[in-house]
Amino acid sequence: MPVTGHTRADAAAPPEGEQRKAASIRDVARVAGVSHQTVSRVINDHPSVRPETRDRVHAVIAQLGFRRSATALALAGGPVRAVTVLTSNTTLYGYAATLQGVEEEARAAGFSVGVSVLDSDEDADIDRALAAAADSGGGVLVIAYDRIGAAALERVPSGLACTAAVESPAGGRIPARPSVWADDRAAAREATAHLLGLGHATVHYVAIPSSSPGARRPSPRAAGWREALQDAGVTPPKPCGKGWDARAGYQAGLALARDPTVTAVLCGNDDLALGVLRALHEAGRSVPGDVSVIGFDDAPHSAYLTPSLSSVRMDFTGIGRAAFALLRDQLDPPGAAARSAVEVAKPELVLRESSLAR
Amino acid sequence: MPVTGHTRADAAAPPEGEQRKAASIRDVARVAGVSHQTVSRVINDHPSVRPETRDRVHAVIAQLGFRRSATALALAGGPVRAVTVLTSNTTLYGYAATLQGVEEEARAAGFSVGVSVLDSDEDADIDRALAAAADSGGGVLVIAYDRIGAAALERVPSGLACTAAVESPAGGRIPARPSVWADDRAAAREATAHLLGLGHATVHYVAIPSSSPGARRPSPRAAGWREALQDAGVTPPKPCGKGWDARAGYQAGLALARDPTVTAVLCGNDDLALGVLRALHEAGRSVPGDVSVIGFDDAPHSAYLTPSLSSVRMDFTGIGRAAFALLRDQLDPPGAAARSAVEVAKPELVLRESSLAR
DNA sequence: CCCGTCCATGTGACCGTTAACAATCCTGGC
């Protein structure tokens, strides 16, 4: 990098003109009067280089602004230091925050981060993304919070280093790939129990779409909700909702608002909850007066809604970071194969106005 | 070759076992009985290859599942087909949506997308990101909506292909780099004028941080707001707000709520507006009854707030797409140097409950 | 004093691709 500055004459920057072609290992060798291999050894901290030689080479490296080419390194079979994040979306809060976590950790480790968005769960589409990721050479990190991501995870070829950020796996099942999750099932149970504790006869659930193919399995959030009701001897009502956004929540909310038995609602995420709040408001049912509402994910703005939204805080950034760490362990195996599944800090139920005691 | 006689079905996939090392151009050459260079010619659609030869090579390519190595291509000096997006944030709506737009367009063009997050506007930090981007070989796309991004844009070395997504440039100034923006200044003027038209004596402004170094220049949104007031002969009150998020809006809102002359508020983004709404609510001032509020960006959930938030819809995805297109023109120059500055569709003022007539 | 080792360094090949140039074959004009 042609950095300017520098106390003494701008020794680092190539003279004044354009930035000529970057210096190679051989350029450094020539100037330092050694062989290119010696330069390589210096770069890689190989022990048997005379201190004097090492210093001289280092000086030339600084002088020429030499930077080792990642491309050449990769071609020569060196370690690759790159991750590609596969995701179906980059704007939804949970996804964006997970990506952010991955990026932070990757940057700290000197990895580059690629993003490939999955348009659908069709094989062709997934393979396209996988191929793109594979020929970058590094590992793949799949955000598998939804059906598309889960489908992509299934198709990752066995030779490719891969980890995933997932929902909490259904009881006892160990994910096929090293994975990271927060126990949202337990959190859903807790949130539901809290609502029941407030005196509600039952709790309705506005679901996020299932991540299992064909929606065979409900999401862990739905499972936790169901369990809490069953523990309390309550027959779970039919979950509603189909979608991820406020609009879907609004539509589900319109139906719920018409049902007088609805006094408590758990939502699969905060966007859905927002739509539900809106629908309840329009129907003249007050929150938390008539209906208590709890969301999921604790998006940053949820605390400022009116009423402020109770929610389950998920450490998405932490999940992203942990997932990257797992991937890194796979790529340069320092001490044997590390853990293959990780559960990060338990989600935390944050109580606000929307679920105050009545 | 363990490949049995596939009619056509899975002709492409490597046999059944593990995925052995990817086939190279020379592997293809050997099997097809030609030189590697001929294979290269076939891949690149070079005209002088006998059709018969071409077909044979193509068949072997399919049979071996050959894919040209992007790494080797880059090393050999071929075109790189990669973008690195430099941004200070990936979770804020405008940023995430811009990134999404870039990714869509890049994917369609067969480019890979990298992301590098800028922690601060310190030179070292920026150079780190720039260096990382540069040695990926492709172009750089800077999201320069804030001070950090703008600082990064300044330091991009002249030899590096680069475009930027920016705020609308201050009157007449042509951005140094090919850039894309929506005319948010005009939109702010329009929104302010609309509020004045509602009968408000003045309009207060909750500002997003300026993107100019040292905050020497106000953001175009602030400029548009000021212009509209001046056009109407109103002396602009002091803008408030320091930050991007709902919390900052809330704090600004607390102060505004105490001031009885405040009856209309324009906010630099929807998160700020959300905080303002909350603060006004807590102070017992109704929206739009006592105070009208208009936000900026039209985040997806703004329509579902209570009251629903009037906002200026920005086509961030479109900006991202256009910025990528501009970068692409730079990377493989087909018809001379293309346009260097682009203004995408005009932002649209979306009126909702928060700014109804009184 | 000779030989085996280790240290420091150099030489050459290789990774997978493209570019430049050479070589061969075929065709047509004279």
Place this chain on the structure above:
DNA sequence: GCCAGGATTGTTAACGGTCACATGGACGGG
């Protein structure tokens, strides 16, 4: 029948690193 010249193909050398191995000198033990 000879040669210019295009079409087709092959050969060799980059690109910028790493790895495997060779080389030469210093040192120490027998």
